[in-house]
Amino acid sequence: METTTKSQKSSSRPIFIAFISNLGFAIVELLLGTLFNSSAIVADSVHDLGDALAIGLSYYFERFSRRESDGNYTLGYLRFSLLGAMLTSVILIVGSLFVLIENVGKLFNPQPVNYDGMLVLGILAVIVNVLASRVLDGEHSEQESILSLHFLEDTLGWLAVIVVSIILRFTDWYFLDPLLSLVIAVFILYKALPKFISNLQIFLEKRPASLAIEPLKREMMTIDGLKAINQLNVWSIDGRHHIAMVHIECQKGADMDLVRDQIHHIFQAHNIIESAVECDRSSFEHHHHCSPMDFE
Numbered sequence: 489m490e491t492t493t494k495s496q497k498s499s500s501r502p503i504f505i506a507f508i509s510n511l512g513f514a515i516v517e518l519l520l521g522t523l524f525n526s527s528a529i530v531a532d533s534v535h536d537l538g539d540a541l542a543i544g545l546s547y548y549f550e551r552f553s554r555r556e557s558d559g560n561y562t563l564g565y566l567r568f569s570l571l572g573a574m575l576t577s578v579i580l581i582v583g584s585l586f587v588l589i590e591n592v593g594k595l596f597n598p599q600p601v602n603y604d605g606m607l608v609l610g611i612l613a614v615i616v617n618v619l620a621s622r623v624l625d626g627e628h629s630e631q632e633s634i635l636s637l638h639f640l641e642d643t644l645g646w647l648a649v650i651v652v653s654i655i656l657r658f659t660d661w662y663f664l665d666p667l668l669s670l671v672i673a674v675f676i677l678y679k680a681l682p683k684f685i686s687n688l689q690i691f692l693e694k695r696p697a698s699l700a701i702e703p704l705k706r707e708m709m710t711i712d713g714l715k716a717i718n719q720l721n722v723w724s725i726d727g728r729h730h731i732a733m734v735h736i737e738c739q740k741g742a743d744m745d746l747v748r749d750q751i752h753h754i755f756q757a758h759n760i761i762e763s764a765v766e767c768d769r770s771s772f773e774h775h776h777h778c779s780p781m782d783f784e
Contacts, residue, residue, distance in 0.1 A: 510540035524602035527591045531669035534583035545572035566725040577684035587673040591666040598662035606653035613646040693723040713742030730760045737768040
């Protein structure tokens with residue numbers, strides 16, 4: 489137990505550092521971007537703020553979602569992980585739409601920017617991102633590998649800011665700054681919108697995207713003794729863990745316990761962590777030892 493605790497603390501440290509560095513730098517970007525009159529830097533501050541919130545919320549809700557089920561949340565707390573992802577997506581979408589609305593007009597009426605300030609901040613940002621990514625060296629969890637991709641993304645974005653600042657030093661193509669801000673905002677929307685729609689569908693209890701109902705029914709119908717599937721309901725808690733409820737009819741003389749056990753095994757193979765199997769009473773009138781409803 490002590491080893492696990494130490495491992496968790498060790499794993500949480502780089503995530504906490506990533507959260508603080510993203511949040512702190514997002515605030516600096518917003519202030520200096522406004523001071524330098526750079527729409528691209530302000531747009532990137534929205535990106536970094538979204539990253540910081542994604543890291544912070546996902547870390548908090550992920551830990552919260554590991555709580556055991558209780559009298560208040562009888563199916564557990566897994567959906568809190570999904571809630572964190574949805575909140576982050578909403579923040580990113582609203583921020584990106586704000587950037588788009590603010591900068592479409594500037595594209596046709598560009599304003600001078602402080603390209604020297606952009607250059608210095610861009611170089612500083614690249615250094616911060618490289619150092620932050622090195623903190624994650626040697627970490628192999630899924631969350632840390634995703635954070636590494638975030639830092640790579642940010643580094644490439646800041647390299648674009650550096651290139652634009654250098655071009656503006658020798659030209660008056662000030663439209664490049666709002667243009668870059670629009671590119672960043674569209675990129676964020678491209679990433680955030682599909683995730684939000686996917687998570688919203690899970691909240692509305694749509695069939696899990698990774699699970700097709702008809703193939704699942706065909707797989708169940710291969711069970712000996714199963715006569716018909718009258719109703720099958722499948723929904724997801726967080727996109728990875730699913731729940732199912734099925735009403736079946738069995739052939740006369742079938743071993744009901746065996747049929748239900750095989751159904752539960754098929755469900756488990758498809759990440760269905762909890763299921764209820766209801767049998768038609770007429771199909772087991774001679775099997776009084778079996779209950780009509782079985783949960784697992």
